[in-house]
Amino acid sequence: MKIGVVGGGINGLCCAWELARRGHAVRLFERDHLMQATSRATSKLLHGGLRYIEHGEFRLVREALHERDAWLRRAPHLAHPLHLVVPQYAGARRGRLTIGLGLWIYDRLAGDSALAGHRHLPATELLRRLPGLRRDGLRGGYEFSDAQMDDYRLGMWVAEQARQAGVRIGEGEEVIRCDEQGGVSTVAGEHRFDRVLNVAGPWAGALLQRSGLTAPVRLDLVRGSHLILDRVCEQALLLEVPGEKRIFFVLPWKGHTLVGTTEVRQGLDEAIAPSAEEEHSLLRAYGHYFPAETPVVVERFAGVRPLLAGAANPSDASREYVIHRSGRLITVFGGKWTTAMALAQRVAGLAS
């Protein structure tokens, strides 16, 4: 079959690669450059998403944990295991039992993963690893495994695999409209396909709207910002934002410290950049746990999550994805970086 793919983020690239591997003639349209949008503005984690257990998203977490391990096998040069610690403080929203139970479930959902299961650490061990960590109320913590990637380079590696499998990739090719009969319009002309995949991430709904089609699913667009601080990170951490239910990460990143993320609803007409308020709140949260430090921000970036609408609070919005087919047009709504290959396999199944 001739298949057109709209979107050169991780989900579009994985779909294109998978379909080409199955013998289809695939052409991908990216309006900008590959991997320039959401897919390179992540927390750089290949993870199951411990937090999603709180929302009962067991299917997603199981799939993501399986995919985390699959990426580690697929591209060990661009992804590596990462041990994170969740410190436990007196008065935290999630107590020792809650975190311990969540991690027990996380390990069960990971099945026969080669990564180490969780374990409890005494406060003395945490302070040995991180002498600058806040001491007041520190009760110890849990260590668990996930993985870290270079999102941009790993995505470009996928693009290279897709090219080698025969995908024709066009950058600077914006799709102006598409239809349910396999039509795709760009400035350069009209194209006809047996299937068209709308994998435009946060812009998937907007493309349908421009095409005069009704979106069966509404996206909640939630910006997330990160800061890179001028210091070496000795230990990856998952922390509660002081006084809030939200969590944030402090992670090692290329000899520096990556801190993120935030959750702010936004429209597609607004700039995708961290606001001064987000920067301030991330620095405040970091400073709460490292009170003696005065870090300097060396870089900042933001991305927009394409989440399934429905939750009052963006923190509670589902990280699941929906694949919808109408005639020859298939649209992807949502989708984590980690699960992009699993999503691609489902899309390929539906396209055939």
Ligand SMILES: Cc1cc2nc3c(=O)[nH]c(=O)nc-3n(C[C@H](O)[C@H](O)[C@H](O)COP(=O)(O)OP(=O)(O)OC[C@H]3O[C@@H](n4cnc5c(N)ncnc54)[C@H](O)[C@@H]3O)c2cc1C
């Ligand atoms: C702050 C933040 C942190 C995150 N952290 C993680 C994490 O650590 N781990 C994880 O697994 N997931 C993470 N995610 C989620 C993950 O990044 C996204 O779900 C995923 O990258 C979405 O990929 P995508 O390909 O669907 O979208 P995108 O990467 O946005 O790609 C869509 C592409 O479509 C193109 N496009 C749009 N409209 C058109 C058009 N009309 N014609 C042609 N091209 C078009 C765009 O230019 C873009 O390149 C995070 C997300 C955010 C925002």
